[in-house]
Amino acid sequence: xxxxxxxYYLSTDVFKGICKRDKKxxxxxxxxxxxxxxxxxxxxxxxxxxxxxxxxxxxNKYEAYPEMNAVTCNDFKN
Amino acid sequence: MENNHKxxxxxxxxxxxxxxxxxxxxxxxxxxxxxxxxxxxxxxxxLETKSSASVEFPYWYTRRWEELEGEIPIIRRAxxxxxxxxxxxxxxxxxxxxxxxxxxxxxGSYPMPWLxxxxxxxxxxxxYKEAQKAGKASADEATTMGQGGGNVTESSGNVISIAGKFxxxxxxxxxxxxxxxxxxxxxxxxxxxxxxxxVPGYDTKEEIMRAVICMFDSGxxxxxxxxxxxxxxxLQYGIxxxxxxxxxxxxxxxxxxxxxxxxxxxxxxxxxxxxxxWILNYSKEAHLMASLENDQVQKSEYLEIADRLERLSESRxxxxxxxxxxxxxxxxxxxxxxxxxxxxxxRLGQVLYPYWKQDMNKGILTREKTIELLECMxxxxxxxxxxxxxGVVGGVLSGNTFNNLCIGGLDKExxxxxxxxxxxxLESAISCDTPxxxxxxxxxxxxPEEFLLKGVECTKIGTGYPAWVNNRVAMEFLLNNFRKEGxxxxxxxxxxxxxxxxxxxxxxxxxxxxxxxxxxxxxxAPATSVGVHFISLPKVLExxxxxxxxxxxxxxxxxxxxxxxxxxxxxxxxxxHYFSLTVEVLTLTNNIQHDIWGKVSPSLINSMLxxxxxxxxxxxxHKGSRYNRTFNVEICGGVNLANSLSSLKxxxxxxxxxxxxxxxxxxxxxxxxxxxxxxxxxxxxxxVKSADYxxxxxxxxxxxxxxxxxxxxxxxxxxxREWQLWFSKMCENYKSLYDEPLYSCQISVSTHAPMxxxxxxxxxxxxxxxxxxxxxVSAYPGSDKNGPYALFNSATCYNHALSQNxxxxxxxxxxxxMGREGxxxxxxxxxxxxxxxxFHAQFNIVDSRMLRDAxxxxxxxxxxxxxxxxxxxxxxELGKQIQDEVIARTEYEQLG
Ligand code: SF4
Numbered sequence: 001x002x003x004x005x006x007x008y009y010l011s012t013d014v015f016k017g018i019c020k021r022d023k024k025x026x027x028x029x030x031x032x033x034x035x036x037x038x039x040x041x042x043x044x045x046x047x048x049x050x051x052x053x054x055x056x057x058x059x060n061k062y063e064a065y066p067e068m069n070a071v072t073c074n075d076f077k078n
Numbered sequence: 079m080e081n082n083h084k085x086x087x088x089x090x091x092x093x094x095x096x097x098x099x100x101x102x103x104x105x106x107x108x109x110x111x112x113x114x115x116x117x118x119x120x121x122x123x124x125l126e127t128k129s130s131a132s133v134e135f136p137y138w139y140t141r142r143w144e145e146l147e148g149e150i151p152i153i154r155r156a157x158x159x160x161x162x163x164x165x166x167x168x169x170x171x172x173x174x175x176x177x178x179x180x181x182x183x184x185x186g187s188y189p190m191p192w193l194x195x196x197x198x199x200x201x202x203x204x205x206y207k208e209a210q211k212a213g214k215a216s217a218d219e220a221t222t223m224g225q226g227g228g229n230v231t232e233s234s235g236n237v238i239s240i241a242g243k244f245x246x247x248x249x250x251x252x253x254x255x256x257x258x259x260x261x262x263x264x265x266x267x268x269x270x271x272x273x274x275x276x277v278p279g280y281d282t283k284e285e286i287m288r289a290v291i292c293m294f295d296s297g298x299x300x301x302x303x304x305x306x307x308x309x310x311x312x313l314q315y316g317i318x319x320x321x322x323x324x325x326x327x328x329x330x331x332x333x334x335x336x337x338x339x340x341x342x343x344x345x346x347x348x349x350x351x352x353x354x355x356w357i358l359n360y361s362k363e364a365h366l367m368a369s370l371e372n373d374q375v376q377k378s379e380y381l382e383i384a385d386r387l388e389r390l391s392e393s394r395x396x397x398x399x400x401x402x403x404x405x406x407x408x409x410x411x412x413x414x415x416x417x418x419x420x421x422x423x424x425r426l427g428q429v430l431y432p433y434w435k436q437d438m439n440k441g442i443l444t445r446e447k448t449i450e451l452l453e454c455m456x457x458x459x460x461x462x463x464x465x466x467x468x469g470v471v472g473g474v475l476s477g478n479t480f481n482n483l484c485i486g487g488l489d490k491e492x493x494x495x496x497x498x499x500x501x502x503x504l505e506s507a508i509s510c511d512t513p514x515x516x517x518x519x520x521x522x523x524x525x526p527e528e529f530l531l532k533g534v535e536c537t538k539i540g541t542g543y544p545a546w547v548n549n550r551v552a553m554e555f556l557l558n559n560f561r562k563e564g565x566x567x568x569x570x571x572x573x574x575x576x577x578x579x580x581x582x583x584x585x586x587x588x589x590x591x592x593x594x595x596x597x598x599x600x601x602x603a604p605a606t607s608v609g610v611h612f613i614s615l616p617k618v619l620e621x622x623x624x625x626x627x628x629x630x631x632x633x634x635x636x637x638x639x640x641x642x643x644x645x646x647x648x649x650x651x652x653x654x655h656y657f658s659l660t661v662e663v664l665t666l667t668n669n670i671q672h673d674i675w676g677k678v679s680p681s682l683i684n685s686m687l688x689x690x691x692x693x694x695x696x697x698x699x700h701k702g703s704r705y706n707r708t709f710n711v712e713i714c715g716g717v718n719l720a721n722s723l724s725s726l727k728x729x730x731x732x733x734x735x736x737x738x739x740x741x742x743x744x745x746x747x748x749x750x751x752x753x754x755x756x757x758x759x760x761x762x763x764x765x766v767k768s769a770d771y772x773x774x775x776x777x778x779x780x781x782x783x784x785x786x787x788x789x790x791x792x793x794x795x796x797x798x799r800e801w802q803l804w805f806s807k808m809c810e811n812y813k814s815l816y817d818e819p820l821y822s823c824q825i826s827v828s829t830h831a832p833m834x835x836x837x838x839x840x841x842x843x844x845x846x847x848x849x850x851x852x853x854x855v856s857a858y859p860g861s862d863k864n865g866p867y868a869l870f871n872s873a874t875c876y877n878h879a880l881s882q883n884x885x886x887x888x889x890x891x892x893x894x895x896m897g898r899e900g901x902x903x904x905x906x907x908x909x910x911x912x913x914x915x916x917f918h919a920q921f922n923i924v925d926s927r928m929l930r931d932a933x934x935x936x937x938x939x940x941x942x943x944x945x946x947x948x949x950x951x952x953x954x955e956l957g958k959q960i961q962d963e964v965i966a967r968t969e970y971e972q973l974g
Contacts, residue, residue: 008370010169012123012184014130014230014237014245020370023172028247029236054252062141065253069134069167069182072359 004028007037042068046077094763094860094926097971104927105892110539113510116173117453121460121512123171123184125940129228129463130183131244133254135414136191138165140257143192152338152680152697156345158192159415159682160352168356168363170383172376175399175454176406177383178360179461180414185228187244187465190417192679193298194267195258227940227955244465266679267298270671277666282659285635289628290836291621292664293612293714293829297671299466301608302416303480304577305708306424306601308687309405310587313429313598316394321350323692331695339695342685342702346692349682353411354391361387396591398433398443402451405430406458408687409481415683419464420480420577420607423515424584425599427485427500432589432596434499445502452506459514478513478949484574486529487520487549490586490597492571494522496529504536507543513943513950517544518575520552521912534901534908538923540892542945545579545920548912552581554879559821560705572599578948579825579883579918582606583705585689602689602705604681604698606882607823608672609709609814610664614833615719616840616850618660622652623742629838643738646727653723654804661711661812661820669709669815676700701816709814710823710882713805714833715850717787717858720798721842725784727797729841735780745839749781750774754847755835760959761859761966765845782843788857790868795875806880823882824854826947831959849963852947853885855916859966866973870911878917885948886911889922889967907973920945922964929953929965 003009003017003026011017016027021035042048042058043066050056050066058064059075070076112118142161146154167182180186189195230237230245237245246254262268274280286292311320324347331339361384368380386403395401405426412421437443462479485503489495507517519533533544553570560570560583572584583606586597620629623643626636636659639652676699685697689704696702729735736744750771757766785794810819830850839846844858851858855873862869866888878884895904911919922945932939932953942953944964953961 010171011130011182012169012171013128014183014247015128015235018171020367052252054249055256063253063256065133065137065250067247067249068137068253071167072165072355 001032001036002029003032005039005041006032007039008035009039040069040071040073040076042066042070042073044078045070045073047075094966095969095971096862096865100891100893100925100927100971104925104931106925106928110511111509113453114450116175116450117457117510119173120454120457121510124457124460125227127184127228128230129185129187129244130230131240131246131465132181132183132186132188133246133250133257134165134167135162135181135188136257137253138162139192140260144260150341151678152341152345152682153348155679156348156682159349160355163352163411163414164355164359166356166359168360170360170364170367170380172367174383175379175451176403176458177364177387178357178407178410179458180410180463185461185463187463189254189258189465191258191261192265193301193417193675195261195265196267227952229955241466244463264678265298266301266671266675269678270297270674273674274667274670277663277670279659279663280667282636283663283667285628285633286660286664288633289617289631289635290833291614291617291628291635291660292610293614293833295671296608296611296668297675299611300417300419300464301672301675302412302605302681302684303418303420304580304582304607305420305603305605306422306574306576306582306584307409307412307684308424308584308587308600308602308689309408309429310589310598310600310689311687311692312404312408313394313401314587314589316390316392317350317354318392319394320686320692321347324350327692327695336695338700342691342695342697345682346686349686353407357387357391357407361385361391395433398430398437398448399451401430401433402455406455408683412684412687413462413464415681416679417464417466419478420482420580422480422482422484422574422576422582422601423459424482424574424576424582424601425484425487425495427483427497427503428489428495429598429600431497431499432591432594432598436592448499448502449506449509452503453510456506456510456512456514460512462514478946478951480577480949481515482518482575482577483515484518484520484547485533485544486522486525487573488522488524488571490568490571492567494524494526494529496525501529501532504532504544508536508539511539511541511943513541513952516542516578516950518547519544520549520574521546521908522549530905531901534905537921538895538901538904540923541943542920542922542950545918545948546908546912547575547579547918548878548916551879551915551917555581555882556583558879559707563705563707565705572602574599574601576601576606578827579885580607580823581882585704587689600689603703603708604684604688604706606708607710607712609668609820610661610711611668612712612714612827612829612833613657613660613664614829614837615657615713615715616722616844617715617833617837618656619653619719619722619840620838621656622649623738623745626656629746630836646723646731649726650723654808658808658811661808665709665711665812665814665820672699672815706816707814707818707821709816709818709820711809711812711820712823712825713854714826714829716801716824716854717798717851717856718840718842718844720787720794720801721784721844721858721861722840723797723801724786724794725781725841725843728784728793729780736777740777741781741841744774744777744781745841747774748839748846749778749843751845754845758958760831760834760847760849760962762843762845762848763860763966764962765848778843781841784842786842786858786861788862788869788872789864790871795872798872799876802876802880821882822880825883825885826850826852826854827949828946828957828960830947831957831963835959849959852963852967853887855884856887857968859963860968862968866907866970867910870914870916873911874914874916878915881917884917886916886919887922887945887947887967888919888970889924889926889964890970890973891925892923894971894973895923903973920948922967926965926969929961933961933965
């Protein structure tokens, strides 16, 4: 598990960001800490079906990708 | 055989200096003031952040667009924008006083495939290969991108570099390709391309682009920008108030002729719903950040942000802080609508003054708090990136986005418009020096001396702002061009600079605040610099000398003229012919691109803001703005053209010191030097001789010694004036999409680098591949020998009001303007130039030796900024072509 996938990760650029809990700078691809929680991403949504490593579908209808942030998606379902 | 001898045999030791070459260690700029702790932290974070692209906005935009197949384009566009905004991931950072940004990343931006889908595709992709075949790819090849700072120049780990600037997470690339492919044959670029091919002479246009005689197309690259935004409607009505206007107008026009008005109002309403969700998502995020925060001060700041955003998602502001936040929201909203450079906040200090004054009178705001807010605003503007191809983002923009804030000028009644808030804007620009927003001081004799001296104090910090711009010249230009659309003197005073230096029309709108009415200025025209984007004049002259060929590639660009060039007049005549041919075909093809843009991807957000779109129900592509004569012809390399014509006239025809054939061969032999493209050095002084340089020494010296513009030399200045008068007149022979004549525009931005890179040596002695003179009236580096006042006389040898702008860059050693005495001398010099009828001057107050050191040790100079041509940029984010040119500019060691 990486910071990049964590709910508390606030990215400032494609390489790094800030932990929303302690405000420290962290690298996106470094290992997460014990407070890790899954970010709201398409890959954790029950509407999402993975079709290849980096692509999938949403509700079997739309192209989608697993890493997409979904905090703003009203249809996100765990 | 190559040797290491530089150009010293033809150039004197003090070539790039006026006055005595400085000795000893290099001198830093005069003392600076530190910013607030908060702004310093924000700026430090910015400096450590890389330009980053994301896919979420284009993904959601495209997904919604596809769902609405068959819907009216403007409604489709509105729904797509609504979806894009509503799905942007919010990010609120610790210490922020102003929230919201373009995308989730701090320097975030994203591709806009609805404009053009091909250039950002991975190199393996077939689409990319197709894009490379087109002439427009040539500008990318001629461009060098800055190698430091926030540019992601190489792919590494999970990050892919796009256009040498933007980082994209590797896992987002497949969906980006998929999303881009959805726009194949549907983007503005593709649809426009289909129809522009119907223009007679289209093949010539392709060759013009391939030769980089023209830098880039207009309609799908940066269809908006180089204009002044207008914040009036959100400030006066709030978002719910504007929605109400839309609903009322919808009811009034539904079923009546000119039905497009109905769809426009519906579209604006829909788009605003998306903006409201976007703002509320940020409010929710601020609440989340507050819930995770233990520090009580920071927690309350997050909660204030949350409350402020919730209020502003519906209502008009009534405090300075709220007004500034709302202004920022709409600025970013417009930037997210299309790829845009040069969306200027305009006279922001005058727009916000009513709020500031009332807050100060109520005792709820202090000067210190104001400065802190303004410093934070500076960092926010500096965060703005524009996602575009390397040719555009590097070759034209140098990574800059030209958000120009103007101060001074006149108010509606014709009195000085400078105010106390503008003094604080200057103060915050001194304490928190950042590239954005750049400042322009609209000089008028009515401005108070104290204000002007504050401007000088700011210019002296060395970042190149404020630029000094002549209010009266701009008003004359505007009245000449917009009187037909009803402009009177009173409204001409509302102007400001859009983009780096584009004179843009404005209007006064009545803002009501707590029972008082204030007339605030704002932009009232769409992009004022679209149409023909940058014609390389030296490259056109090269084609004249070589019978229509691009001599670098051997390709035919223009029909052969077949004329024996045995008089100077024949050269000048053929030049005018080729130049006219270029303007004609580019005007027609770009008109089509802009027409397609307006049809398939019209502006909703910017249209809504611009008077009188909301009143008339017409968007900016349908002449909804108050002023619409906004297409222009931009050129680059005018001074090299004049110097080259001067050399031709003098050497070949007047004094017959060489034949034209000999000169042609000398040009092809690069006067015995290696090409700058081989040596990687782009200024004249750093060129390396080849084995046979002696064979060309005499010829080269004669070319260098021919009369040069910038010395108050009648011979060269007459040629320059003849070009200027002809150019400004000939533009009027061509009509824009809106059936209005074009006008001339003379800024180089960064195009003098890539355009120089593809141009052979020129008859003025400039060598192959080296950068042209910047701006439009700056002397070629090192060629101005007679001091600043001689340069001013040359620059004002024609009426600057004939053109949208003129641009003069000067480099002055810091010791020359030291102290209060230095400031006064400096101000007198600026005034002397502007009083001669000049439009603009800007200054690098810097020791060139420091720039050389910065080139060698970039890590020591992350915060160093220089003025390029109408904009200020971090040194380390400039390409070497531009760095070399800035170093080479004549350094003035004295002002007299
Ligand atoms: S419903 Fe939303 S979160 Fe779930 S897969 Fe679709 S887009 Fe992603």
